[in-house]
Amino acid sequence: MTAFARRARATAARTHPELSLVSFTLLAHLEDQRGCRATDLAAHYMLDKSTVSRQVAALERLGYVERRVDPDDHRVQVLHLTPGGVEMLAQVSASRRSSFQERLADWDETDLARFAEYLRRYNSAGDGRTTARP
Numbered sequence: 001m002t003a004f005a006r007r008a009r010a011t012a013a014r015t016h017p018e019l020s021l022v023s024f025t026l027l028a029h030l031e032d033q034r035g036c037r038a039t040d041l042a043a044h045y046m047l048d049k050s051t052v053s054r055q056v057a058a059l060e061r062l063g064y065v066e067r068r069v070d071p072d073d074h075r076v077q078v079l080h081l082t083p084g085g086v087e088m089l090a091q092v093s094a095s096r097r098s099s100f101q102e103r104l105a106d107w108d109e110t111d112l113a114r115f116a117e118y119l120r121r122y123n124s125a126g127d128g129r130t131t132a133r134p
Contacts, residue, residue, distance in 0.1 A: 020055070024092060026052070029045075031086065039052075065085055
């Protein structure tokens with residue numbers, strides 16, 4: 001797991017030296033949710049609000065995130081990806097897919113299926129969902 005985490009951080013640093021792995025995660029969540037509040041990001045990832053605030057400020061400076069007033073509650077600001085943020089995230093995703101394809105190219109279907117099931121099981125552990133064993 002340590003090697004996996006180190007590789008992910010190194011890949012993030014190579015992709016965009018000014019962005020951390022956390023930044024990429026936040027961008028992906030914003031895209032997936034079509035925007036959300038900074039407090040929602042902090043709660044979802046169990047991060048301190050100050051950590052999210054620093055990450056969001058960096059993403060805003062780079063032009064990847066913008067704040068918009070919530071039309072239902074003008075006191076609330078919702079974070080959204082900018083077109084530049086969408087484009088950068090798409091490039092990073094394509095690069096990651098290519099890297100995964102290279103690493104897994106010589107795995108047979110049984111190994112890939114087993115690996116995918118183990119990842120699903122690992123990712124669902126502790127979040128209240130259960131995964132049936134094959």
